[in-house]
């Protein structure tokens with residue numbers, strides 16, 4: 001079940017609130033300029049499927065997002081626990097970073113934990129299949145795929161280079177909860 005836990009930066013062990021209803025998650029994130037939608041990921045895709053398989057299964061939804069919201073590049077992260085570089089990949093996304101553009105991710109299988117650091121608060125969003133999250137450019141955040149990744153996310157960019165991250169060098173991510181297996 002998707003969820004949102006909101007913490008003060010000073011209390012990583014105790015969330016101020018935990019939300020599990022879609023409307024509550026979406027409205028709380030919207031107050032921070034973060035868009036959280038639920039789409040239908042109808043095609044059956046297994047983590048580990050290739051980028052080509054995923055894009056062709058979701059071409060219609062991708063085209064809709066690109067046309068309506070102006071994204072120009074798309075790629076896919078599709079990982080399962082057999083991936084030989086899973087530890088390195090996990091470590092890279094676990095460092096707090098920002099992007100110069102919105103971070104748009106459509107989960108079409110599995111799950112992952114996005115954590116956003118906005119002013120004095122931390123918003124941990126457990127995203128699952130069907131969730132579409134759009135985090136505004138410049139928002140500090142990190143992502144945990146867990147020790148045994150199991151997810152497929154379509155990433156949309158309005159930058160022709162695709163994924164570019166600016167790491168903040170802060171160690172805040174290490175203080176907040178990780179994705180449980």
Ligand SMILES: CSCCC(=O)/C(O)=C/O
Nearest residue numbers: 077093105112142143153
């Ligand atoms: C859920 S897609 C992989 C993570 C990613 O692209 C990112 O930028 C995390 O912050």
Ligand SMILES: [Fe+2]
Nearest residue numbers: 097099103141
């Ligand atoms: Fe990111």
Ligand code: NI
Nearest residue numbers: 047109110150
């Ligand atoms: Ni699965």
